[in-house]
Amino acid sequence: MKIRIDHIAKIEGHASFTADIVQGDVKAAKIKIEEGARLFEGILKGRNGEEMPEIVSRICGICPVVHNLTAFKAIENAYGLAPDETSTLLRKLMMLGQIINSHSLHLFFFSLSDFFGFKTDLQLINAYPEKTHDATKIRDIGNKIVEVVGGRSIHPLTPTVGGLRQAPKLEELKGLLNDCKNILPLTIKLGEFFINLKYPDFHRETTFVSLTSPDEYAIYDGLMKVEKSTVSPKEFLTMTKEFQGPDKVAKRVKFVNKSYMVGALARLHNNADKLNPEAKKLLEKSHLKFPIYNPFYNILAQAIEVIHCFEETIKLLELITTGPIKIIEPKIEYWRGLPAGRQGIGAIEAPRGTLFYDIKVKEGIIEDINIITPTAQNLANLEDDLEEFEHLGGFSALSKEQRADKIKMLIRAYDPCVTCAVH
Amino acid sequence: MKKKPVIAILSLTCCEGCQVAIFDLGERFLEFLTKVNIGDFRLTEELPDVDKYDIAIVEGTAITKEQKRRLKIIRKKSKILIALGACACVGGPQEIKDYRGNKNRMLRQIYPNIRGIDNPNVKSVKEMVKVDLEIPGCPINKEEFFEIINKVIKGKIPKIEQKPVCEECPRKNKNCLLLLGKPCLGAISLAGCGAPCPKSNFPCDGCRGPRKGINLNAMKKALKIKAGLNDKEIEMIMERFGEKNEILKANKL
Numbered sequence: 001m002k003i004r005i006d007h008i009a010k011i012e013g014h015a016s017f018t019a020d021i022v023q024g025d026v027k028a029a030k031i032k033i034e035e036g037a038r039l040f041e042g043i044l045k046g047r048n049g050e051e052m053p054e055i056v057s058r059i060c061g062i063c064p065v066v067h068n069l070t071a072f073k074a075i076e077n078a079y080g081l082a083p084d085e086t087s088t089l090l091r092k093l094m095m096l097g098q099i100i101n102s103h104s105l106h107l108f109f110f111s112l113s114d115f116f117g118f119k120t121d122l123q124l125i126n127a128y129p130e131k132t133h134d135a136t137k138i139r140d141i142g143n144k145i146v147e148v149v150g151g152r153s154i155h156p157l158t159p160t161v162g163g164l165r166q167a168p169k170l171e172e173l174k175g176l177l178n179d180c181k182n183i184l185p186l187t188i189k190l191g192e193f194f195i196n197l198k199y200p201d202f203h204r205e206t207t208f209v210s211l212t213s214p215d216e217y218a219i220y221d222g223l224m225k226v227e228k229s230t231v232s233p234k235e236f237l238t239m240t241k242e243f244q245g246p247d248k249v250a251k252r253v254k255f256v257n258k259s260y261m262v263g264a265l266a267r268l269h270n271n272a273d274k275l276n277p278e279a280k281k282l283l284e285k286s287h288l289k290f291p292i293y294n295p296f297y298n299i300l301a302q303a304i305e306v307i308h309c310f311e312e313t314i315k316l317l318e319l320i321t322t323g324p325i326k327i328i329e330p331k332i333e334y335w336r337g338l339p340a341g342r343q344g345i346g347a348i349e350a351p352r353g354t355l356f357y358d359i360k361v362k363e364g365i366i367e368d369i370n371i372i373t374p375t376a377q378n379l380a381n382l383e384d385d386l387e388e389f390e391h392l393g394g395f396s397a398l399s400k401e402q403r404a405d406k407i408k409m410l411i412r413a414y415d416p417c418v419t420c421a422v423h
Numbered sequence: 424m425k426k427k428p429v430i431a432i433l434s435l436t437c438c439e440g441c442q443v444a445i446f447d448l449g450e451r452f453l454e455f456l457t458k459v460n461i462g463d464f465r466l467t468e469e470l471p472d473v474d475k476y477d478i479a480i481v482e483g484t485a486i487t488k489e490q491k492r493r494l495k496i497i498r499k500k501s502k503i504l505i506a507l508g509a510c511a512c513v514g515g516p517q518e519i520k521d522y523r524g525n526k527n528r529m530l531r532q533i534y535p536n537i538r539g540i541d542n543p544n545v546k547s548v549k550e551m552v553k554v555d556l557e558i559p560g561c562p563i564n565k566e567e568f569f570e571i572i573n574k575v576i577k578g579k580i581p582k583i584e585q586k587p588v589c590e591e592c593p594r595k596n597k598n599c600l601l602l603l604g605k606p607c608l609g610a611i612s613l614a615g616c617g618a619p620c621p622k623s624n625f626p627c628d629g630c631r632g633p634r635k636g637i638n639l640n641a642m643k644k645a646l647k648i649k650a651g652l653n654d655k656e657i658e659m660i661m662e663r664f665g666e667k668n669e670i671l672k673a674n675k676l
Contacts, residue, residue: 007465007469009465009466009468009469010465010466010467010468010469012439013434013439014434034487034489035436035486035487036435036436036484036485036486036487036490036517036541037486037530037533037534037540037541037542038436038486038516038517039517039520039526039529039530039533039542040516041532041533042520042523042529042530042532042533043516043517043519043520043523043529046523047659048656048659051659051663054628054663055516055519055663058438058440058515058516058561059438060438060439060440061437061438061439061440061441061442061443061444061562062439062440062443064438064440105443105446109446109466109467110466119468119469119470120461120467120468120469120470121467121468122456122461122467122468125453132453133450136449136450136453137449139449140449143447150623151619151620151622151623151625152619152623153447154440154443154444154447154562155440155561155562157619157620157623157624157625158623158624158625165623165624165625166623166624244534244535244536248534248536248537248538248539248540249534249540329624408469419436419437419438419439
């Protein structure tokens with residue numbers, strides 16, 4: 001029996017899926033990416049370094065902030081620059097806003113319908129009007145954080161090499177702080193709703209990879225945690241291998257020849273002890289026991305992270321709104337005059353997992369660039385999961401259509417970003 | 424009661440940020456959905472497609488053969504086709520490759536195996552099919568979109584006013600970025616965005632494309648004298664959203 005899903009809806013970008021089921025065993029499970037190649041890694045060569053972050057934010061309309069900031073971090077890494085504390089804190093706020101808006105879009109509008117068998121969000125909205133209202137309010141805050149700090153919610157404007165171009169208005173940050181405090185209870189309510197959903201029963205061991213930090217739940221900065229060991233992003237990249245998938249246009253990534261998982265579930269595995277109190281409480285309420293080798297729980301992990309990000313936003317805003325916010329715009333002449341180390345690596349936790357920028361730069365001009373997206377990393381793991389999908393609880397009793405629905409549900413649980421995967 | 428218009432929100436190759444911008448309207452968008460019938464909107468549903476659209480909103484550029492085929496079908500089944508965002512209107516950053524020499528060499532540098540990967544010259548939607556209305560920007564201004572789409576569902580096709588970004592710029596009488604020595608293209612670029620870039624101390628780089636009747640030589644001269652750019656640097660800015668050919672066309676039109 002052949003399973004073929006032509007257009008997988010409710011993911012970012014276009015993809016389809018094929019597999020054979022031979023005597024109840026899933027074989028040759030392949031995701032086919034159907035985006036045009038935009039050649040971002042080619043068009044940036046020979047361009048000025050400071051142009052790169054603006055252009056690469058256009059790789060993804062759902063997670064433009066993380067592409068923008070990771071590209072800046074790569075340049076700053078090459079030039080040995082460290083943005084001032086205020087700029088760093090504000091960039092961290094932008095990342096929190098980014099994760100809140102991306103996760104709430106995925107949680108509510110992409111994934112939730114799968115639990116109820118709804119084929120359109122209109123059914124979901126009619127069935128849960130109050131929840132829709134809450135999810136929209138939560139998402140609005142994520143957008144507002146990026147807008148207030150970044151100048152615009154999609155394709156941010158204020159970051160620059162070495163810091164920020166401009167400080168947000170203190171009054172707006174205070175307003176934001178107030179909003180976050182008001183909305184935090186809604187995130188907890190939504191988290192409880194996601195705890196009580198019935199997650200499909202599936203188990204396949206894998207390796208969870210994410211940034212980690214001794215000081216906080218790592219998003220903006222940190223070292224790579226791979227099982228028990230910790231390595232620098234640079235070392236990590238030397239141990240990974242990118243290769244073209246069967247669709248040619250999207251790459252896959254393996255670590256020491258094995259697939260691995262990045263994203264919310266991976267971060268929760270590696271850094272749960274660093275979660276903020278309310279997020280931790282919800283995790284305890286869920287009675288989940290690590291390790292959780294069930295990728296469907298990536299959805300619940302995102303719900304927990306939304307709470308964490310709200311708490312973290314409140315924490316950072318309380319810290320920064322105590323006095324006037326001063327930022328001095330770093331000038332291009334300043335960093336371009338510094339000796340560059342040629343290679344620069346940036347790594348940040350995007351909503352969907354660790355995003356890497358590995359660049360070579362000479363006299364301010366980009367010589368080479370490699371972008372390794374979370375979805376490119378997750379695709380190999382997802383295909384390995386699908387290859388063993390016959391182990392899904394109750395699989396043999398499902399009709400062909402039900403099997404296709406469960407496959408789509410798993411693909412969506414990964415929250416793949418196809419336009420990121422192709423770039 | 425009048426029948427609700429059938430709307431499709433469709434995506435070709437792009438970042439999908441313009442669809443996200445529509446989503447960012449939040450409650451207003453959800454309310455809007457009750458006034459229309461959804462023909463196709465993959466981000467929110469997986470129902471079978473319908474035969475005809477009253478209004479098709481298309482973001483992105485058709486790069487793969489399949490996308491080119493699809494765009495033609497979309498045109499055939501739509502009464503009104505709206506091109507949404509910089510990619511659909513002027514080509515988007517994916518068009519940069521067409522200005523950078525050998526585009527197949529570029530492809531080979533990225534993919535060891537290039538068989539089966541389409542790599543045509545990038546074209547805006549209006550270069551492929553008839554477009555009834557363009558809503559430009561990278562991303563679109565969601566407020567402008569909302570205003571326009573509410574007119575379109577009532578049967579009107581509004582025109583975007585031909586004025587420069589400078590007119591909407593909060594810095595126009597003081598702290599003009601160009602006068603401060605930054606490479607700002609606000610004077611030749613089409614307004615309607617609300618000038619978020621200069622508001623954030625970021626020079627306009629013309630994502631909405633040019634307004635009609637610009638004086639490119641005067642713009643270039645100002646960029647050289649005020650911002651100290653050379654010809655190559657000016658060209659590179661004009662390439663960022665694929666708008667360079669549009670700028671050349673609009674020059675003294």
